Amino acid sequence: MAYRGSVRPFTKFNAKQDAELLHKAMKGMGTDEDAILMLLAARSNDQRQQIKAEYKKAYGKDLVSALKSEIGGLFECLIVALMTPPILYDATQLHKAIKGAGTNDEVLIEILASRTGEQIKEIAKVYKKEFGSKLEKDVCDDTSGNYQRLLVILLQGSREEKVDEGKIEKDAKDLYAAGEGKFGTDEETFITIFGNRSAAHLRKVFDVYRKLCGSDIEDSIKGETIGNLENLLLAVVKCARSVPEYFAESLYRSMRRAGTDDDALMRIMVSRSEVDMLDIRACFKKTYGQSLYTSVQEDTSGDYQKALLYLCGGND
Incomplete structure (x- = not known):
């Protein structure tokens, strides 16, 4: 697999040297924002964690706190985000989405529909450690109905890995019967299939579905469901496709x-x-x-x- 990220580990990396450069950029009158930006954006997250450790060792204070006291606004938010380990970053975003005023469903949907099962399990672990409560419980306290049920299935992080050839036709027919093929919608069928099958399996189901009823699964979802459940189902479909x-x-x-x-x-x-x-x-x-x-x-x-x-x- 070729590496598809835009940020790569820096080749001639020296954490101690980088910590010194950051210290210089923040010392004295004014702050050298360009130096901070060029340096941190050009390091991988793993390297940023090493710089953070070296900085603490050399200067006896937390690098993130030091950065926060020197910069502000959106730039500060972005730099703090870059300094956070990826799994902790996701866990923090979810916590903010649930614990803020109202629920930011967009964040819940985006993270839970797009991350792998392994990542979701890791996020749940870090969430518990950081915030002292279970991610699933917090999600359940803030959501309801079929939307909640699909989120809970995704939170298990136990999607099937493979394509089950024997189930493709049946899944497509079941989805048709649950939506387009009946008056009212049997959302449970959608939830079970979308929440548990692998992305590769779902793509094949969508192809058969299209042949069966002449329209895309997305159209059925839009016609049959509303609100957060619709948005979550569509996100799962889109992530399964690409x-x-x-x-x-x-x-x-x-x-x-x-x-x-x-x-x-x-x-x-x-x-x-x-x-x-x-x-x-x-x-x-x-x-x-x-x-x-x-x-x-x-x-x-x-x-x-x-x-x-x-x-x-x-x-x-």
């Missing part, structure tokens, strides 16, 4: 609202920078006819913009 396409669309939406949804923009750019940003970038260009780089440039400014452009990994 995770990079799903994120390209989410990024496009984050920048095409009245005012930019910086939370979403930052969350996706940070969490995908070492995973599949190169593929997301390619999907973005193909679908919207403009490079992700140019879109970010038009929608952001200052040091925040510079750091995000760095995470793009170049201009298509």
Whole structure:
């Protein structure tokens, strides 16, 4: 597998030297934001953790706290996000989504629909350790109905790994019978199939489904369900088809609202920078006819913009 992230581990890496450079950038009058940005955006998350450890050893204080006292605004939020280990970052985002005023369902849906089973299990572990409560319980306290049930299935992180040839036809027929083929919708069938089958299996089911009823599964979901359940089912379908396409669309939406949804923009750019940003970038260009780089440039400014452009990994 070729590496598809836009941020790679820095080759001539020296954590101690980087810690010194950051210390210099924050010492004395004024802060050298460019130095902070260039250095941290060009290191992998693992390397940033090593720099953090070296910084504490050399200067007796926490690097993240030091950075926070020197920079502000969106740039600060982005740098703090880059300094957080990926699994902890996801756990923190989920905690914020559930524990804030109201529930940020967009975050719940995005993370639980797009992460692998292994990642979800890790996130749940870190969540418990960090916040002292169970992720599943907190999600259940904040959600209800069939939407809640599908979230709980996804939270188990135990999706099947393989394609079960014997079930493809049956799954497609069951989905048809549960939705288009009856008056009212049997959401349970959708939840069970979408929550448990592998992405590769679901793609085959969607193909058979299309042949069966002449329309895409997405159309049925839109016609048969509403609200959060609809959004979650659609996210599961999109991620089964292509995770990079799903994120390209989410990024496009984050920048095409009245005012930019910086939370979403930052969350996706940070969490995908070492995973599949190169593929997301390619999907973005193909679908919207403009490079992700140019879109970010038009929608952001200052040091925040510079750091995000760095995470793009170049201009298509």
